[in-house]
Amino acid sequence: xxxxxxxxxxxxxxxGQSMTLLCAQDMNHEYMYWYRQDPGMGLRLIHYSVGEGxxxxxxxxxxxxxxxxxxxxxxxxxxxxxxxxxxxYFCASSATSGRPDxxxxxxxxxxxxx
Amino acid sequence: DAKTTQxxxxxxxxxxxxxxxxxxxxxxxxxxxxxxxxxHSQGPQYIIHGLKNNETNEMASxxxxxxxxxxxxxxxxxxxxxxxVYYCIVSSTNDYKLSFGAGTTVTVRA
Numbered sequence: 616x617x618x619x620x621x622x623x624x625x626x627x628x629x630x631g632q633s634m635t636l637l638c639a640q641d642m643n644h645e646y647m648y649w650y651r652q653d654p655g656m657g658l659r660l661i662h663y664s665v666g667e668g669x670x671x672x673x674x675x676x677x678x679x680x681x682x683x684x685x686x687x688x689x690x691x692x693x694x695x696x697x698x699x700x701x702x703x704y705f706c707a708s709s710a711t712s713g714r715p716d717x718x719x720x721x722x723x724x725x726x727x728x729x
Numbered sequence: 730d731a732k733t734t735q736x737x738x739x740x741x742x743x744x745x746x747x748x749x750x751x752x753x754x755x756x757x758x759x760x761x762x763x764x765x766x767x768x769h770s771q772g773p774q775y776i777i778h779g780l781k782n783n784e785t786n787e788m789a790s791x792x793x794x795x796x797x798x799x800x801x802x803x804x805x806x807x808x809x810x811x812x813x814v815y816y817c818i819v820s821s822t823n824d825y826k827l828s829f830g831a832g833t834t835v836t837v838r839a
Contacts, residue, residue, distance in 0.1 A: 619772075646825065657816065657829030658773065665825070673826055705772050718827060720772030 638706030751817030
């Protein structure tokens with residue numbers, strides 16, 4: 616199993632450009648999450664999904680959109696990138712509908728917005 | 730409104746036990762204590778979790794006080810590869826997200 620993979624690993628954007636970050640998991644997990652991590656800080660939840668076709672807002676959803684068209688994929692979109700969105704983005708997934716569960720994280724995407 | 734309090738940093742000698750404290754004085758009855766760690770530039774990695782009882786797995790032990798207001802993560806024989814930021818997280822059965830604070834930066838020294 617590859618676990619949780621993220622594409623791309625690095626990206627540099629100019630202000631106003633758009634892009635999509637792809638997260639894929641091969642563990643048949645129901646739940647998927649997008650977090651961002653700014654330097655010296657912990658992770659903050661952007662959006663999450665409790666199943667295929669569903670999405671919900673996390674702590675810091677502004678400026679991002681997400682889609683979960685397939686169970687194994689969770690896409691994070693930036694429609695008009697801003698320098699404040701320079702960060703490391705982590706995707707995670709978890710299995711169960713009950714608690715507690717374990718979140719499995721991908722390796723991260725390092726995004727710089729100039 | 731941080732739910733947990735951890736020391737910002739600690740050092741540990743290689744081969745010795747590392748004891749990482751966490752205070753969660755406002756924990757409620759349905760909230761679990763989770764520990765994750767993040768090795769530099771990597772995604773966080775689950776270590777262990779518990780509700781009331783002490784727990785042990787191949788990575789670590791978790792000691793939760795009887796009143797559940799604090800806990801200690803024990804890495805029994807720290808190695809250089811255990812150098813990481815360790816996060817203590819309190820999460821309820823109804824809460825999907827994990828709230829990561831600043832964590833404790835643990836440096837294992839040879």
